[in-house]
Amino acid sequence: MSQIKFTKDHEWIRVEGDTGVVGITDYAQHALGDIVFVELPEVGREITQGNEAAVVESVKAASEVYAPVDGEVTGFNEALVDEPAQVNADAEGSGWFFKVRIANPAQLDGLMDKAAYQTYLEGLA
Amino acid sequence: MTSATTISGHQGLQMDEPLIFELDSPGSSGVDLPPPPKVKSRLGAVAARNGVGLPGLSEPEVVRHYTRLSQKNYAIDSGFYPLGSCTMKHNPRLNEKMARLPGFADVHPLQPVSTVQGALELIDTLAGWLKTLTGMKAVALSPAAGAHGEMCGMMAIAAAHEHRGGPARKRVLVPESAHGTNPATAAALGMTVEAIPATEDGRIDLPAFKAKLGFDVAAVMLTNPNTCGLFEREVKALADAVHEAGAFLYCDGANFNAIIGRVRVADLGVDAMHINLHKTFSTPHGGGGPGSGPVVFSEALAPFIPLPAIIHDDDGYRLIETQDDDDGTALAFGRMKAFHGQMGVFVRALAYSLSHGADGLYQASADAVLSANYILAKLKDTFNAPFEGPCMHEALFDDKSLKGTGVSTLDIAKALIDEGFHPMTVYFPLVVHGAMLIEPTESESKRSIDQFIATMKGLAERAKTDAASFHAAPTLAPRRRLDETAAARKPILKWKK
Numbered sequence: 001m002s003q004i005k006f007t008k009d010h011e012w013i014r015v016e017g018d019t020g021v022v023g024i025t026d027y028a029q030h031a032l033g034d035i036v037f038v039e040l041p042e043v044g045r046e047i048t049q050g051n052e053a054a055v056v057e058s059v060k061a062a063s064e065v066y067a068p069v070d071g072e073v074t075g076f077n078e079a080l081v082d083e084p085a086q087v088n089a090d091a092e093g094s095g096w097f098f099k100v101r102i103a104n105p106a107q108l109d110g111l112m113d114k115a116a117y118q119t120y121l122e123g124l125a
Numbered sequence: 126m127t128s129a130t131t132i133s134g135h136q137g138l139q140m141d142e143p144l145i146f147e148l149d150s151p152g153s154s155g156v157d158l159p160p161p162p163k164v165k166s167r168l169g170a171v172a173a174r175n176g177v178g179l180p181g182l183s184e185p186e187v188v189r190h191y192t193r194l195s196q197k198n199y200a201i202d203s204g205f206y207p208l209g210s211c212t213m214k215h216n217p218r219l220n221e222k223m224a225r226l227p228g229f230a231d232v233h234p235l236q237p238v239s240t241v242q243g244a245l246e247l248i249d250t251l252a253g254w255l256k257t258l259t260g261m262k263a264v265a266l267s268p269a270a271g272a273h274g275e276m277c278g279m280m281a282i283a284a285a286h287e288h289r290g291g292p293a294r295k296r297v298l299v300p301e302s303a304h305g306t307n308p309a310t311a312a313a314l315g316m317t318v319e320a321i322p323a324t325e326d327g328r329i330d331l332p333a334f335k336a337k338l339g340f341d342v343a344a345v346m347l348t349n350p351n352t353c354g355l356f357e358r359e360v361k362a363l364a365d366a367v368h369e370a371g372a373f374l375y376c377d378g379a380n381f382n383a384i385i386g387r388v389r390v391a392d393l394g395v396d397a398m399h400i401n402l403h404k405t406f407s408t409p410h411g412g413g414g415p416g417s418g419p420v421v422f423s424e425a426l427a428p429f430i431p432l433p434a435i436i437h438d439d440d441g442y443r444l445i446e447t448q449d450d451d452d453g454t455a456l457a458f459g460r461m462k463a464f465h466g467q468m469g470v471f472v473r474a475l476a477y478s479l480s481h482g483a484d485g486l487y488q489a490s491a492d493a494v495l496s497a498n499y500i501l502a503k504l505k506d507t508f509n510a511p512f513e514g515p516c517m518h519e520a521l522f523d524d525k526s527l528k529g530t531g532v533s534t535l536d537i538a539k540a541l542i543d544e545g546f547h548p549m550t551v552y553f554p555l556v557v558h559g560a561m562l563i564e565p566t567e568s569e570s571k572r573s574i575d576q577f578i579a580t581m582k583g584l585a586e587r588a589k590t591d592a593a594s595f596h597a598a599p600t601l602a603p604r605r606r607l608d609e610t611a612a613a614r615k616p617i618l619k620w621k622k
Contacts, residue, residue: 034614059609060552084614 004092005025005068005108006117012092013068013100015108023096024056024065024087029120032058035087040076047073051106054097056087059125069107071100127206137164139603142193146620147179155187171260197603199547200411207575209519209550209562210304210352210402213411214493219480220407220473221555229472234464238444241485245442246459248465249435251475252419255400255478258486261421265430270416271379273485274399275310277461278420280396282373282456283314284429294343294372300329304377316343323556327353327512334363335367338370347583348377349393350384351442352554354497354519354562355511364394373397373426381405382566383494383518386487396423402467406474417470428456433465492567493518496574500563503578518566524559526585531592534559537584539606542599 004014010028013020029035034083039055045055047067054065080086087095102108112120135613136143181192200206206213224230232244252264265281268274277436279297286294290425297311301323308318319337325331329347338345339520345367357363373396381398382405390398402417403410422430434454444465445452473530481489493519501510501520509525523532527571536546538561550562565574599605 034610034613035611057613059613061555063555 003108004114005111006065006077006114006120007068007111008120009066010070011065013108013111014096015102018063018102018105019074020071020100020102021067021096022053022065022098022100024091024116025068026091029088029091032056032063033060034058035084037062038080039096041073042081043075046071047071053100056084061075065097067100068111069100070104073098074101074104075099086114128598134435136603139196140193140601142190142197142516143213145182145187145190145316146180146622148182148186151181153181153186155182155184163360169342183499187539189487200409201568203579204545204547205565205569207545207549207565207577208411208547209521209564210379211411211550212401212518212564212566213547214382214404214407214566215471216407216409216414217477217480220476223476224469224472226472229468232468237306238442242442244468245444246437247475248444248468249437249470251471251478252435254475254478255419255421257420258385259398259400260389261395261398262391262424263427263430265422265461266417266419266471267405267431267433267462267464268399268418268420269462270403270418271304271399271401272306272310272375272418273461274401274418274420275306275375275377275417276313277418278397278399278422278426279310279314279344279346279432280314280458280461280598281420281426281429283375284456285426286343288429288456292341292372293360294338294341296342298334298337298342298345300328300334300347300351302329302350302355302357302554303346304352304379305348305553305555307348307375307377307528311346311500323353325574327351327355327556329359329363330356331363331366333358335366336367338372340371342367342370342372342374342376344396346375346377348380350380350517352380352562354516354521354564355512356384356517360393360395365522366396378421379404380518383490385490386483387490388583390421391423396426397421402470402474407477408470410474415467415470417467417474419466428453429458432457432460435465443484459610460560462464462589478522484574489567490518496565496567496569499571499574500578502563507582508561511578517560519564521554521557522561522563523557523560527559527588530588532588534561536592536595536598537561537581537588539598540595541580543601544584546577546580 002016004012006012010025011022012025014023033056035056037057039053041053048070049067051067052064053067056063056065077096143344201213201215228243232241236383248266252266255264265277268277295316296319297316298319298321299308300321311318321333349360351357374394376395376398378398378400383399385405397420399418399420402408408414432446436443436445436452445454448455448457465598497518497520498515501514508522511523534551538551541548553560553562
């Protein structure tokens with residue numbers, strides 16, 4: 001069974017075995033507005049938790065997407081290159097960014113589950 | 126889509142102007158030339174086969190086309206232009222008169238040095254003003270504008286580290302309150318950027334910096350006054366820590382207008398800072414004139430500054446084009462531009478400095494800061510100010526007071542267009558939600574600022590009851606709201622039939 005975890009920087013990671021699928025949350029896409037460009041990490045790149053892994057650009061601003069965990073990038077969502085609007089349409093589904101082989105599963109424990117993230121968002125309001 | 130409902134598409138005397146290619150009337154021409162003599166073409170295969178595709182128009186059509194386009198250009202000469210972080214100040218007409226003197230306007234960069242002594246003296250005199258105003262040791266005048274100046278400063282820092290030897294220094298620390306170009310510059314030079322979050326009061330977090338400093342840090346880049354319009358109070362302490370770690374302090378001087386004549390940058394421990402002549406020293410910009418971003422340097426970095434250099438000695442003014450021990454330019458890291466820099470802007474910047482004098486520049490920064498604080502004081506009960514004042518040269522508000530109205534920062538900006546104002550900078554700085562960054566500069570009279578304040582208050586009032594009117598805005602401009610998303614996702618960069 002897959003589990004989804006969330007970061008304070010509004011990324012989500014869906015854990016599927018030793019792989020994590022990463023994207024930005026619906027809250028993040030809403031805050032950014034219309035997404036016009038997504039820069040994705042190349043396959044094989046080593047990413048570290050909390051450091052920049054991708055870039056998302058909206059009509060308002062360009063923002064970094066931080067790696068939720070350490071690991072190696074194993075794939076990215078090619079559909080976003082031509083259709084960045086996918087992120088607005090379905091941020092937590094077909095608008096995923098990249099896949100990572102999770103190096104240190106213990107890092108997942110430090111992330112929030114859906115309920116905790118909801119509470120976190122209410123705190124931001 | 127235009128907002129006009131007229132038959133012509135024009136509104137009053139505001140013309141709906143098509144592209145010049147769409148005005149093409151084949152066969153029309155502005156000149157009446159005799160038919161070319163019959164000669165045998167020797168062009169062969171290189172002769173143009175499909176024509177060059179220039180549109181045909183009469184002279185009055187061409188003149189009208191460009192005159193109408195120029196009338197669409199909203200400029201500081203037409204009205205209030207409070208674009209934060211851009212210092213849209215008045216360009217005194219005296220500047221223009223000086224820049225048009227033939228000795229400055231008609232010189233060529235490849236002219237013999239003996240024939241341009243006056244132009245070189247002007248550059249050297251301006252260099253003296255910039256060094257005096259900042260207390261810095263040296264200045265490189267060639268960078269083309271702010272970001273190019275940043276690159277120049279960071280390249281000098283890299284050259285200094287290389288000259289010094291030791292382990293590679295690739296890390297650059299940048300506070301979140303810095304301009305966005307700062308991390309971009311460092312990244313473009315192959316350095317690793319680390320963003321350091323700001324404190325609650327919108328300033329640099331000194332302990333966080335100290336914790337991150339190490340012997341692999343090349344530089345710290347900060348903007349002062351920062352992009353929240355606040356003066357960074359702990360720069361000297363930061364500079365001392367940076368120097369102790371063997372790194373350099375780069376300061377983005379884009380906001381120099383707030384402190385000119387009042388803060389000697391050298392006293393803060395800064396090693397390099399660019400000065401936007403096109404902002405702080407007037408000169409037209411923002412779709413108008415070119416930029417110019419000279420960089421001032423500390424003693425430690427002075428040997429590495431780029432060429433060309435101007436030296437004044439018994440032989441008059443000499444232009445140093447190559448690294449030379451005798452001229453003290455042996456360590457110069459190279460050059461940033463083919464020639465000396467933006468001469469037209471130098472003339473205007475020096476005219477601005479000389480006509481104001483030191484006391485005038487001192488007064489200008491005070492007036493710029495006073496204008497911004499007046500706006501902050503008058504509007505802070507209407508819009509929420511995320512940071513406690515007083516501010517420096519720009520007033521910053523967030524969108525908290527708009528919450529629940531259905532009106533966003535962008536809607537306020539669009540409604541301002543209908544009211545005849547250029548919008549302020551919006552959604553920047555990023556650290557402030559729905560930011561509205563307002564920089565009035567010292568150019569504005571109390572009357573024009575009061576008019577702006579009254580308009581902002583009126584808009585805030587209307588936002589409570591009539592959000593729909595905001596979503597439709599602008600309704601009085603030549604165009605309604607443009608599709609920014611489509612423009613960014615699928616830009617049309619080339620005209621096609």
